[in-house]
Amino acid sequence: MSKLTIDNVRDQIIGIDNKVPLLDGRLVQYINLDNAATTPTLRPIFEKVNKFLPWYSSVERGAGFKSRLSTEMYRRAREIVRKFIGADRDSYTVIFTKNTTESINKLAHRIDFASDDIVLRSIMEHHSNDLPWRLNANVECININPHGGLDLDHLDYLIHKFSQHIRLIAISGASNVTGYLNPIHEIAAKAHAIGAEIFVDAAQLAPHREIEMRSLDDPSHIDYLAFSAHKMYAPYGTGVLVGRKDTFLKGDPDSVGGGTIELVTADEVRWAPLPEKEEAGTPNAIGAVALAEAIFCTQQIGMERIAEHEARLSAYLLHKLEKLHGISIYGDTDPGNTPQRLGVIPFEVDGMPHQLLAAILAYESGIGVRNGCFCAHPYVLKLLNVSSQRIVTYKEEVAHGSHAGLPGLIRVSFGGYNEESEVDALIEQLQRIVRKEHHGEYVQDRESGEFKPKGYTENFDPYFSL
Numbered sequence: 001m002s003k004l005t006i007d008n009v010r011d012q013i014i015g016i017d018n019k020v021p022l023l024d025g026r027l028v029q030y031i032n033l034d035n036a037a038t039t040p041t042l043r044p045i046f047e048k049v050n051k052f053l054p055w056y057s058s059v060e061r062g063a064g065f066k067s068r069l070s071t072e073m074y075r076r077a078r079e080i081v082r083k084f085i086g087a088d089r090d091s092y093t094v095i096f097t098k099n100t101t102e103s104i105n106k107l108a109h110r111i112d113f114a115s116d117d118i119v120l121r122s123i124m125e126h127h128s129n130d131l132p133w134r135l136n137a138n139v140e141c142i143n144i145n146p147h148g149g150l151d152l153d154h155l156d157y158l159i160h161k162f163s164q165h166i167r168l169i170a171i172s173g174a175s176n177v178t179g180y181l182n183p184i185h186e187i188a189a190k191a192h193a194i195g196a197e198i199f200v201d202a203a204q205l206a207p208h209r210e211i212e213m214r215s216l217d218d219p220s221h222i223d224y225l226a227f228s229a230h231k232m233y234a235p236y237g238t239g240v241l242v243g244r245k246d247t248f249l250k251g252d253p254d255s256v257g258g259g260t261i262e263l264v265t266a267d268e269v270r271w272a273p274l275p276e277k278e279e280a281g282t283p284n285a286i287g288a289v290a291l292a293e294a295i296f297c298t299q300q301i302g303m304e305r306i307a308e309h310e311a312r313l314s315a316y317l318l319h320k321l322e323k324l325h326g327i328s329i330y331g332d333t334d335p336g337n338t339p340q341r342l343g344v345i346p347f348e349v350d351g352m353p354h355q356l357l358a359a360i361l362a363y364e365s366g367i368g369v370r371n372g373c374f375c376a377h378p379y380v381l382k383l384l385n386v387s388s389q390r391i392v393t394y395k396e397e398v399a400h401g402s403h404a405g406l407p408g409l410i411r412v413s414f415g416g417y418n419e420e421s422e423v424d425a426l427i428e429q430l431q432r433i434v435r436k437e438h439h440g441e442y443v444q445d446r447e448s449g450e451f452k453p454k455g456y457t458e459n460f461d462p463y464f465s466l
Contacts, residue, residue: 004044004297006305010417014041020366020463023440023453028366031422035231036176036204036344036413037370042233048293049236049286059283060259060276070285077288078275084295085202085225086212087242093274095241095248096288100203101128103226103241104170106278107199108132109254110247117167120158122150122182124175124379129201133170141378142171148178148331148383152186159190166196173205177376177383177411178331179314179344181209185220197223197244207232207415208310208342210303213242223247229287233415234294238287241278248274255280306416310343313414313423317345320427326350326434330383330409343414346374346383349433353444354408359451360438361410365429367422372408380409403449 002008010016019027032040052073057066059074078094087094097103109132119133122142133139140162143154150171159166169191174181188198202211206227214221224243229236253260253271257280263270271277298306315335321327322335329347349357358371373380381391384407397405412426432438442451 004042004300006301006309006416009042009301010419012043013417014043014046016040016417022366023363023456031365031367031425033412033414033418033422033426034368034370035415035418036342036374036411038230038235039207039233039415040417041235042294042297044297045234045290045293049290052286052289056286059285074283074285074288077292080292080295081240082242084211084299085206085242086214088213088215091216091245092213092242093245093248093278095243095275095278096283097226097239097241098237098284099230099239100201100226100228101239103239104128104199104201105132106241106254107224107226107243108136110251110278111136111168112251113137113167116165118162118165119168119170120155120162120166121170122172123382124148124150124177124180124376125170125172126176126201126203127375127377128203129170129172129199130378133168137167138165144379144382148175148379149180150182152183155187155190159194163194166191166194168197168199170199171201173200173202173211174208174342174344175331175376175379176204176344176413177346177374177379177409179204179342179413180331181205181341184222185214188222189220192219192221199224199226202227203231204342204344207298208303208307216244229291229294232291232294232298234287234290236284236287236290238284238291240291245274248278253278253280257281259283301416307339309416310414310418311338311341313418313420314338314341314343314345316420317412317423317426320423321345321347321430324427324430324434327430344411345413346380346409346411348409349430352433353451354410355444355449356442356451357410357433359442359453360433360440361426361429363440363453363456364438365425367426367429369426370411370413372406374409374411381407384409402446404444404446406449 018030020030055066055069057070059071082094117137119137119139123144140158143151145151171182173184184200191198200222202225226241229238260272260277260280262272315338318335321329354371361367441454443454444451
């Protein structure tokens with residue numbers, strides 16, 4: 001295959017030409033505008049995995065040739081990840097997990113929090129970078145500014161107020177809702193100045209921007225970082241947690257069993273060295289190989305080229321949305337600022353439930369977007385200016401089994417393979433929806449909140465079946 005570039009990457013997306021059925025019986029090429037959740041697979045990754053499968057075997061402690069080969073590839077993948085994020089081998093350990101969520105939960109359990117320790121996290125965080133800290137430490141929340149970006153003045157206020165007790169600042173490298181990029185190294189320097197540490201949720205950042213952990217001697221270094229392969233065109237169930245060795249050398253692992261030990265007797269356990277100590281059970285060697293190849297692919301294309309392409313698409317979409325009446329856009333709406341953010345754009349059609357809008361786009365044009373609060377309920381509720389009284393009502397509705405009235409937005413998120421024609425298709429359908437020219441009759445399921453066409457029966461078996 002010729003060198004992977006931003007100009008030919010679309011041709012290397014598995015399933016890019018797949019056609020999906022519409023409500024009116026037509027088959028159309030699927031348009032995926034939900035890359036912030038999960039990206040499709042790149043062909044080089046698919047091919048690399050297929051080449052590895054005949055040699056796939058148990059990792060570590062296997063004497064057979066296939067086991068030795070699989071173990072070596074697993075170790076090489078770890079080294080590729082380490083270099084990808086610029087982590088010094090002597091200071092950091094690279095731990096493979098299932099996903100970013102598991103990585104953060106592991107870190108939250110492995111940091112030895114004192115009873116009065118505080119974790120600062122922002123209101124824009126994904127639930128995965130919020131709930132684990134709530135369960136393991138005292139949490140204070142950094143506010144957002146009127147446009148939805150991080151309020152750095154409020155961060156400074158909290159640092160001054162709680163400086164003696166702040167153990168960690170947990171922050172997203174980029175928002176999965178609005179695409180805002182946070183100044184992680186600037187925040188890191190603030191944390192280290194008071195003797196605290198920083199964790200960066202890089203699930204959204206890693207596929208789109210270069211990352212450098214930096215040396216521990218650098219005041220702006222990152223102490224801990226996590227990301228997922230399934231947002232980097234390698235959906236084979238692998239996550240990464242990179243962290244300071246001195247943290248993970250202390251104490252017991254949060255998950256124990258096979259792979260985590262050197263010796264077990266009837267009354268004593270000797271833990272394995274890092275990172276094996278933190279990886280209980282049989283490793284996901286295939287996922288590690290896929291992630292390593294995904295890193296090669298993104299580096300071959302070039303992070304700068306990916307960022308430029310996605311910024312151009314974002315500006316193109318914002319210009320188009322601005323011309324539509326009845327559309328409200330959230331976050332930074334200036335097309336000129338797209339190089340300083342990710343290609344993630346949330347919006348709504350005024351007066352239309354987000355669940356209904358997503359359903360019409362899917363059933364009548366084959367466009368896949370995300371709708372709802374994107375696992376960031378506090379952030380979206382704040383962006384929408386939902387009153388505290390209304391939030392109480394939502395809680396009561398959910399307690400009674402109804403998700404029908406929950407607020408939310410539509411989110412478009414770009415990958416390096418998307419193109420302007422797909423934006424045009426989205427805008428064309430939005431124009432029809434705003435003019436109320438969509439033709440389906442939709443009914444809402446009270447329990448899930450989802451809308452589906454009335455009387456429409458869906459059969460997936462012709463497309464894929466188990």
